[in-house]
Each structure stands twice: as C-alpha cells, then as structure tokens.
Amino acid sequence: MASGELHIGQFITQYPYEEQFSGADDYFCSGAERVAKQLSEELAEGDCNVTVCTSSATAEYTTEKQNGVTIERSPSLTKINTTQISPTQIVDPITKGLDFDIVHAHNSTPPGVIAGWLYAKCNDVPFVITHHGGETYEPHGSFSRRVGLFIYTKVLINSLFQSADIAVSPTEGYIQESSALSHAESVTVIPNGVDVDQFDIGVSNEEAKRKLGIDPESFLVLYVGSLHPRKGVDVLLDGFTRFHEIHSDTKLVIGGNGSLKNDLKSTVEKRDLSEVVRIPGFIPESEKSMYMNAADVFVLPSITAGSEVYPLVLLEAAAARTPVIASRFDTIESVIGPNEMGSFLEPGNVESVVNELKRFYDDEEMRQETTENAIRTAHNREWDVIAKQYHDLYRSVLE
Structure with missing residues (x-):
C-alpha cells in the first residue's frame, strides 16, 4: 500500500509532548498515554497516516508534528487533579473537518474517548476502543473530579463500549474483571509493548x-x-x-x-x-x-x-x-x-x-x-x- 493510505484518528485525553518524560511535568501522562504515543509513532513509520486528537497544556489550539505523527491539541481552561479540562476537545475534530478512515480511542480518563465516539458517530466511521482501565469510581479529590468521574463510570462508560465495533483489552485477565468490556459487542486481546x-x-x-x-x-x-x-x-x-x-x-x-x-x-x-x-x-x-x-x-x-x-x-x-x-x-x-x-x-x-x-x-x-x-x-x-x-x-x- 502507498504511504499514508490508511488515516487513523487516535483519541486520548492527554498525549505526551516532546521530552515529556525527561523530568517532572505538570501536563500529566502515564501508562495509557505512553502506549498511545508508542503505537502512533510505530504505525506512522508504516503505511499509516496518524493524527492524535488530544488536549493542550495551554489555552490555545495547536498543531504539531512528532516523529511522523500529527497532534491536534484542543485548548485547556483548567485542570482537575491531573486531567486537563478542554471543553472543545469533544467537538474540535468535527468542526476542524479532520478526515479519518477509522477512530481508535484510548480509554483512560474522559473526555478523549467521548470525543472519539462522537466523531465516529457523526462521520459514520468504525470505532475501536483500547481499555486502559479507569472504569472504577474512586471517591477522592475535588468535588468536580468526583462528580465528573461518577457520571462517567456510572452512566456513560458502558454505553461507549457498547457502541464500539471492537474493544481491545491489553490482557486476557482484564476481560474477566472489567464491567465495561462485558458490554462490548466484540473484544480482542492485544498486549502493550516495549522498546x-x-x-x-x-x-x-x-x-x-x-x-x-x-x-x-x-x-x-x-x-x-x-x-x-x-x-x-x-x-x-x-x-x-x-x-x-x-x-x-x-x-x-x-x-x-x-x-x-x-x-x-x-x-x-x-x-x-x-x-x-x-x-x-x-x-x-x-x-x-x-x-x-x-x-x-x-x-x-x-x-x-x-x-x-x-x-x-x-x-x-x-x-x-x-x-x-x-x-x-x-x-x-x-x-x-x-x-x-x-x-x-x-x-x-x-x-x-x-x-x-x-x-x-x-x-x-x-x-x-x-x-x-x-x-x-x-x-x-x-x-x-x-x-x-x-x-x-x-x-x-x-x-
């Protein structure tokens, strides 16, 4: 296939900046974000055109390129705990006219996965979710965090997985533990990787x-x-x-x-x-x-x-x-x-x-x-x- 023939939209709430992990950083990224980065860059080395839709650490919309991956960052207004709050992240990929053949959302913290679901629905493209966890309600942190997490884990998450064409679990064991995966029409296992x-x-x-x-x-x-x-x-x-x-x-x-x-x-x-x-x-x-x-x-x-x-x-x-x-x-x-x-x-x-x-x-x-x-x-x-x-x-x- 010709280079860039398959255009993949990767959706995740936060995505690492260059040199993200060289020291402590206020823009928080952990395991799921590192998986999204490594996977996106590896796919971009092949026959895929990869765009990541995520949040910015600032109040500005930015577009950047990292190791062959295009990153569209929606403006953030504040932060709750470690999560950037970017209200337009849900609709920016649609209003900016981004064109994807398939949507791959990484479920860690909302709203990245919600943005992927909405884009897939509005543009009638296949919707894939990789489940990195985050489906358990943990009642700690600020009031805003607790309310948002309660709504997501108790109301939204099962519907999101139900609407996916296929869900990916990194381990066989998590299929047994996860409630959200039980709502998916189809589930497969693809492990995380390492360099x-x-x-x-x-x-x-x-x-x-x-x-x-x-x-x-x-x-x-x-x-x-x-x-x-x-x-x-x-x-x-x-x-x-x-x-x-x-x-x-x-x-x-x-x-x-x-x-x-x-x-x-x-x-x-x-x-x-x-x-x-x-x-x-x-x-x-x-x-x-x-x-x-x-x-x-x-x-x-x-x-x-x-x-x-x-x-x-x-x-x-x-x-x-x-x-x-x-x-x-x-x-x-x-x-x-x-x-x-x-x-x-x-x-x-x-x-x-x-x-x-x-x-x-x-x-x-x-x-x-x-x-x-x-x-x-x-x-x-x-x-x-x-x-x-x-x-x-x-x-x-x-x-």
Whole structure:
C-alpha cells in the first residue's frame, strides 16, 4: 500500500509532548498515554497516516508534528487533579473537518474517548476502543473530579463500549474483571509493548549499581511508579524492612511521586534505614533504564484489583533482564504467569513480600531462569509486533 493510505484518528485525553518524560511535568501522562504515543509513532513509520486528537497544556489550539505523527491539541481552561479540562476537545475534530478512515480511542480518563465516539458517530466511521482501565469510581479529590468521574463510570462508560465495533483489552485477565468490556459487542486481546533497545543498555548489573552510587555487591529491590495507597508501596517498605533484618546486604529504591512520598520518607528515617532505602522521587525515562538494569528484582505490590490493567513497568523490567514480583490479580497473572517471568504476592500481605524476596535472594537458579524468560517475553512484545496486530485489526474492522 502507498504511504499514508490508511488515516487513523487516535483519541486520548492527554498525549505526551516532546521530552515529556525527561523530568517532572505538570501536563500529566502515564501508562495509557505512553502506549498511545508508542503505537502512533510505530504505525506512522508504516503505511499509516496518524493524527492524535488530544488536549493542550495551554489555552490555545495547536498543531504539531512528532516523529511522523500529527497532534491536534484542543485548548485547556483548567485542570482537575491531573486531567486537563478542554471543553472543545469533544467537538474540535468535527468542526476542524479532520478526515479519518477509522477512530481508535484510548480509554483512560474522559473526555478523549467521548470525543472519539462522537466523531465516529457523526462521520459514520468504525470505532475501536483500547481499555486502559479507569472504569472504577474512586471517591477522592475535588468535588468536580468526583462528580465528573461518577457520571462517567456510572452512566456513560458502558454505553461507549457498547457502541464500539471492537474493544481491545491489553490482557486476557482484564476481560474477566472489567464491567465495561462485558458490554462490548466484540473484544480482542492485544498486549502493550516495549522498546527493548531503550532498556538493553549494555551494562552489567554491577556496573549499573556503581553508576547509581549503590553497592555493587548488594541485592537491590526496585519499585518505580506512583506513590499512592492503591499501589501498596507502604506494604513493600514494611516487607523489605523485615527482609533486610534477615539479609543486611540488601537495598531498596522506591522511585516516583505521590501522596505517600512524605510518609514513606518519614518511615525510613524512623527506622534508621536512610543508608539502605532510597526514595529519589520521579525517575526520568533517561535514568529509568539504569535503575532497571541495576535491580535484582522489581516489585509491583498493588493492593487494589483493577488498578493494574497491563503495567508497562513489567515489560520494562523484563527488557532489562530483571525478574518481577507482583500482586496476584487476574490482569497481572495473565502477563507474568504464562511467561514465567516472575512470582506473585498476596495483595497487602507483608509476610508474602518477605517470603518472595527471600525466594529470589536465595535461589540463584530461579533468578536466572526468570531472567531468561523475561527478556524473551520483552522481545515478543516489541512495538513493531504490537503495531502490526493493531494494523491487522484496523483492516479487519474496515473490511
């Protein structure tokens, strides 16, 4: 096919700017936004013309180009929690006369997915949704946030999925957990991807530790992500504290920002673990590869079911040849279990954290086996492989 023959409209509430992940940024983008970016750029390298309809960090409408992808940003008036409020985002793609063969909306936070649905309805084009989560009502934050989220999760979301030509779940396990997916006429599984080259940086585990100022002989436990209660990082710290009492040659790095950050730092000081536990705050993409390569095991201790649909950090750890320990939820089990790239925690259970850390510390053969499985899994999830699956899906829907 000729270059640009298939014109895809990607709809998402927020989409990364250039250098978005080089440092902390007020324009919030996390896993779903990174997936949309990687997928859009990979598709644009092929025979697709890709336009992303999203919000701006400013009060102006802008059009920009990133790595072959056209980005149409609607003006934002304010922000609720981490979500840009761009009232015209819902109608701008229609009023600007944008022309798409197919709409692919990423469901994370509204109104991006609503804008995609409305465009597809008004222009009679196929409508595909990838479900990144965000269907559970969490009653915290400002009044405006709670009202908006209540309306979306309790009233709108099921109708949106019902109207989709096909819905995509990143994992088989999430199909079992999700109410919204049960309303879709058709559901398929396409996993998230990873850029293996970004994490295969050619340094040994010991060299990576030295570069980070960590004892190269130590056993390093790593967490990278948001520091919110649902992530269970306080449970990890409690478990690691007991683990460290057994094995004094162990270290812990907790990377990220969030509401628990100060509490975690206070706990570390009270327990006199400042030389053992490092909480550096947000870890930029430019540094994440080094941390992943330095780690002997990566831990994802989430305690809320449905909060993890397909965490990208699992693939990033795998690409760095780092085995993982993660909470036993259907979504996570369907990533780690079949690929045998790690083990499982009982969510919220400190003793389970201790036991799994001890297993990986004591059993070098198991660490090596899971390491080999991890890198093999990462290679099977490279973005060119994932983009081809989406391209084939678009073609099947159009036909």
